[in-house]
Amino acid sequence: MERINKILSSPQFIRAINETKKAEQGRIYCLHGLEHAADTARISYILSLEEGTELKKDIIYAAALLHDTGRFRQYADGTPHQKASVEIAAEILPQCGFYDNEISEILSAIDTHRHGETKNKLGKILQKADNLSRLCFDCSARSTCKWKENEMNMGLEY
Ligand SMILES: [Fe+2]
Ligand SMILES: [Fe+2]
Numbered sequence: 768m769e770r771i772n773k774i775l776s777s778p779q780f781i782r783a784i785n786e787t788k789k790a791e792q793g794r795i796y797c798l799h800g801l802e803h804a805a806d807t808a809r810i811s812y813i814l815s816l817e818e819g820t821e822l823k824k825d826i827i828y829a830a831a832l833l834h835d836t837g838r839f840r841q842y843a844d845g846t847p848h849q850k851a852s853v854e855i856a857a858e859i860l861p862q863c864g865f866y867d868n869e870i871s872e873i874l875s876a877i878d879t880h881r882h883g884e885t886k887n888k889l890g891k892i893l894q895k896a897d898n899l900s901r902l903c904f905d906c907s908a909r910s911t912c913k914w915k916e917n918e919m920n921m922g923l924e925y
Pocket of ligand 2 (some may be wrong): 799803807
């Protein structure tokens, strides 16, 4: 997981995580910091194992760790966060030893992680893991959350 640890120590990654943490101070809904990124990475890998994909572990982790890095820009200037995350990931990934074909797979997964657009296998796993990472059943802001009631995680999927 050498390449993953390069992401974690990348200045752009650290800056994005810190900016998002600042912007989300006092937020009552889901947060988009390092904990969410790591949860999404681990769940994505579990899904990949269960589904028997041939996706490489560090490709899965890279996509999940980077998928919400642009969140702070959405708060600042309204840029859809998946677009901002793609821009940030496109800067970070080449510096961490990822190859061009891997980078385009990861960027495409990040770009489509929010909605039911056409996605590659990695994107489908990322979208599912992103949702599963949220513990709606334990959330005190659930009654005013914009998630549809039938999409909320009212238990742990296992
Ligand atoms: Fe997101
Ligand atoms: Fe997310």
